[in-house]
Amino acid sequence: MPVLPGAEPYHHEGGETGVLLCHGFTGSPQSLRPWAEFLAERGLTVSLPLLPGHGTRWQDMQITGWQDWYAEVDRALRELLTRCERVFVFGLSMGGALTLRLAAKHGDAVRGIVLVNPANKVHGLAAHALPVARHLVRTTKGLSDDIAKEGAHELGYDRVPLHAAHSLRRFLRLVDHELPQVTQPLLLLHSPQDHVVPPVDSARILGRVSSTDVREILLEQSYHVATLDHDAERIFEESHAFVGRLAPSVTQKEGSSTGG
Template identity: 70%
Template sequence: MPPFLPGAEPFHRDGSSTGVLLCHGFTGSPHSLRPWAEYLAERGLTVSLPLLPGHGTRWEDLAVTGWEDWYASVDRELRLLGERCEHVFVCGLSMGGALALRLAALHGHAVRGVVLVNPAAALPRMQGYALPAGRFLLRSVRGITDDIAKENRTELGYSRVPTRAAYALRDLFRVVHKDLPKVTQPLLLLRSRTDHVVPASDSALILSRVSSTDVTETVLERSFHVATLDHDAEHIFADSLGFIDRLTAREPLSAKDSQ
């Protein structure tokens, strides 16, 4: 296996009996969620941020993986968290949101709540139509990273998207669509008003199909797609912690208290 790109390493920190699993996006890496993971870990939570198979090395490695590989990775991490934590929350950015929703749908009460940031739920229609044949004609297309409003901030990810992996992503979305009514857990969804990668219709689709009754939707005004590295990052981190504290009746813990 090729070495990780610097900054793409997975993150894990042991803490309290409340665990959080963070799922990064398609062609991205833990880099996009590391500040969020560190924020939660500094406040005493047990945090797991795995590197999905095929990511964080070279885009060619992603071409030989599929959605089952990506999902198996986060499924395994959820089970490990469940062995040591009383409450486990799943969170995801972009495609990571789709993975988090499938975890919630299939694991039921083992997932206490779900936090989504600009979740992806569908490929653009024209891209979806072109993929079945296009994956045999083109090996890769231009990448989709770095949709960030904040100046001088970049996301560590691939500059190319393997078309075979994009086809697998389409299959993941189809599976997740069928799962959505099985999602009953409390849900916090944060989406950017301006997102050049995932349209607002993806969030609307998710909210229209889940069976959750405790739902909060927040619109982020100052960030683009990778909001966890953007102007609204601290807002996301604080809201997710408040969501977790409310559902676990956990006493709020400051970063200073946890040291």
């Protein structure tokens, strides 16, 4: 299936500092594209891959699982590590969980992480029914467009394949067990009003990671897809400052623009 217009992966060749961005469950690179371009304009090397089964139609996602999604961001990280001196990983929602696992598995190779409304658990009574329900019902209502800003739109599926949701649940439980292995500097930004991932997920993550350099920022004006919402510029600026603090050469514009 062809990729939906706007959902394409994005890459920008910049300087010696790289950033990998991980999008969310049933979403696409479109939700992080403005963030990626903001970083690229400031000279960073940026990689924003499209997760398998995403950005086309929900039927394609039905035959994928967490191992496929994680393998793609792991591949993208390893590629960045071959061309950059230092690499950071950023993630939104499930992309935050992917980020945390990359940090747990790759250790010091990941210089720091930024999480926006990261997912830690599939909530609700229906979550416990997923192992059985996925064999009886193919899909449920989609999760996209939880945005406060009028006119903003997230390019995501309007249906959630239950096989994929079951795989997500298993993945989030796996990542929760690995959180103590996360030691990197951490910037976590989350929305008190989030209709997809409750604030308790962020609290759980902050309580279980082993990182000592930690900063938490509340996004008071935004819902779940905060990277397309009222607080987007703050996310972009705070994350760039975070990278600049840990990789001081970033404060001087790295590299020249070569397009993405």
